[in-house]
Amino acid sequence: MDQSPLEMFLADLRSHSPLSNDDRNAILALPMRLRQLDAGSYIIREGDVPTHCCILVTGFAYRQKFTGEGSRQILSVCIPGDAIDFQNMFLDISDHAVQLLTRSVIADIPREALQDLVLARPAIGVAVIHSTLIEASILREWVVNVGRRDARARIAHILCEFAVRLEARSLASKQGFELPMTQEQLADATGLTPVHVNRVLKGLQADGLISRQRRNIQFTDWRALQDTADFNRRYLHLPGEDELAVAAM
């Protein structure tokens, strides 16, 4: 929060890809515009022709698509510091929408400025490839989650993912966190109904895996929660995960 938006962007890229000082300066020199938007605002809608790429500075957002029948699937949750819109840097029509979960500050960077930067500085291109590959890895895990896990594991899994990603950005601890989603949104993220999400949440609480007051989730048994979630953080490709991944095997 105490960093400028471009410093957050830089830190994110650097956390998995080395960048030179020149690369650093080029990123910090990027033109951008800050905006504060209310919860529920759309950053981009499916079918839009994008003109900017966004960085989420504060607040939360989610990607979503709708089926022809009108039901919604949430595809990922964006947390502060995420570059929301690499898709929009190079794809000409947005294939999904991004909507704000909370009142947020976003930084808009003109599409061309980022395109030029990537063409001028291959190391930044590599960092962008890295980021998009990690995003794809998370999407693969979501396909598994929704396709092959039961309701309880799905909910537990999304809670684990959220906690670990927030912790990696120092926005939460394994103690617990403030979940910025309604149970309906949780349902749309896990391919369930809100009613069932409520029951599963109560079940997790009854079994002592979590405790909650409103949207605040506390992990009363992090180990057991990971186990029922079938959660292994390897797919997040976070720096320093290797020893953990090995230890977990």
Next chain:
Amino acid sequence: MDQSPLEMFLADLRSHSPLSNDDRNAILALPMRLRQLDAGSYIIREGDVPTHCCILVTGFAYRQKFTGEGSRQILSVCIPGDAIDFQNMFLDISDHAVQLLTRSVIADIPREALQDLVLARPAIGVAVIHSTLIEASILREWVVNVGRRDARARIAHILCEFAVRLEARSLASKQGFELPMTQEQLADATGLTPVHVNRVLKGLQADGLISRQRRNIQFTDWRALQDTADFNRRYLHLPGEDELAVAAM
């Protein structure tokens, strides 16, 4: 099939991203090794440290992950001409496995050679970003498919996607194609059971949307199949899709 593996790779990159003649020559000069492997062979397993990136020259493959309970989720199907392993170019541990669906020829390119190429030639980096973004878009659609569509729509959708992707590579027509998957694999791709896949397939046939003898699927009513699938090819980001997307709205 009458192209060299590197020419296929080049053609794929060029189909969505412009490349200069120098870029072209650099790609065609890439070192590579051809291998023929039997159906069922693994190209890479989850947890492996990759040393090569592969191009699927002939044959079919699929990405998959297993849950802790042992069930499998298929994450995507690779068709001839696909670069299978961009993930392995920059991520150090594979987060999923790739297995061959049929006897196939693959071209291995050393990881470092591709890394160097991308660093030396930003336009190729952009083409790679483009490819990975499209792959992510397809994954998002799979999350929707598995999370929010019923069994009939899921099966219909995967058939539509397969047909359109094959057609884009001139490997099939909207008449029909040879499905290289068993019903069990179809089940693992759609988050269903093989028994239910069988029933849905019979239902689609009974309703005149497809006909089939063994694995050969014929589209007897392509329009109706797309409708029940809730299929819109925009997410594939194929060149020349725009007018179709507009016409479909």
Next chain:
DNA sequence: CGTACGTTTGATCTTTCTCAATAATGGTGG
């Protein structure tokens, strides 16, 4: 020609959905 794999079918069971109603909670205007 038999063995293994894939497909098909039936019967039953379970998870999750749907519908419906009630209770909290938070925000808003008076």
Next chain:
DNA sequence: CCACCATTATTGAGAAAGATCAAACGTACG
């Protein structure tokens, strides 16, 4: 500050999609 309203959360009862279990039937291939 309080009453009201709109969301969100919770609970119950019944329905349905899809899973599970089990068996039979094809078909390819060694």
